[in-house]
């Protein structure tokens with residue numbers, strides 16, 4: 001659905017034109033997984049898949065939320081009654097953003113919102129962040145709040161952590177708010193400093209495929225939170241603010257210090273080596289080696305997530321193993337894990353054979369057919385109309 005259709009859908013639904021239409025994308029993360037709540041490094045880029053929102057202000061304290069993708073009419077809420085933990089449906093994400101804005105002192109007095117999305121949900125591609133960021137950006141513009149992308153990302157993260165109750169980091173919201181076309185975003189999650197890294201695979205004859213395993217995942221269930229708590233325990237045992245503060249060349253000493261805390265040792269090893277992998281990818285991309293050389297680093301990241309962080313699943317492992325056997329340069333799961341999507345770096349000429357190999361392997365294993373598409377680094381959140 002395009003911007004004009006969302007605008008028309010709003011008019012039909014609410015009987016008046018919206019004040020504008022905004023878009024916010026989903027993302028894939030190239031490298032830097034489960035590092036964001038450890039103050040570490042991440043490197044996502046935006047997908048062409050977006051959530052669109054047509055929005056108009058209201059001054060009567062009413063918030064009406066509607067999605068063209070969900071059956072039923074608009075959900076009507078009172079902004080003064082918004083409170084964490086009161087909603088466990090999709091509306092918690094946009095309502096949480098309004099709550100977070102108001103809690104931060106921004107005078108949002110109500111809105112009519114009509115949404116639709118092409119970001120696959122539950123696929124590890126940040127459909128929740130796209131939903132939060134598109135609403136935050138629309139309200140930022142309409143209420144002239146003057147907030148920058150990283151500030152909107154922080155508020156959206158607060159909505160997700162406190163209002164929705166999912167203990168996620170800051171990567172997804174920042175990616176959706178701040179990514180730029182043709183670039184990956186190198187983000188230091190400690191201070192939110194950012195660098196746009198040119199990432200034009202087509203110029204090098206390469207492609208990056210996303211393979212959505214169709215295994216649905218959620219961050220509000222326990223496993224994500226357990227990993228996060230384990231990392232925080234590791235930092236406490238090591239006497240550092242966050243695992244980011246354990247240098248790569250101090251990893252052996254840190255692991256020795258953790259003694260027989262085997263589970264914590266594995267989490268720490270993943271996070272410290274993953275931060276180093278982000279730095280390696282950055283330096284390879286800016287060297288003459290180019291993007292072809294990052295393949296093995298991506299695969300190493302997958303092995304670490306599978307064996308140390310333990311958040312892969314048979315479907316994700318099958319994508320990675322099959323793609324590598326069929327000639328991929330590198331492959332790894334992307335996002336929170338326990339399902340969702342994998343990414344595969346491939347030579348342009350190898351894409352068809354790789355796709356067939358993965359599809360055949362899924363069929364043979366009796367898994368649901370995966371959805372495979374090419375990921376092109378696209379624009380971050382923006383106003384369309």
Ligand code: GAF
Pocket residue numbers: 029032033034035036037168169170171172219335336337
């Ligand atoms: C999910 C979370 F939302 C992110 O904050 C991040 O932790 C990611 O999992 C893992 O890197 O997408």
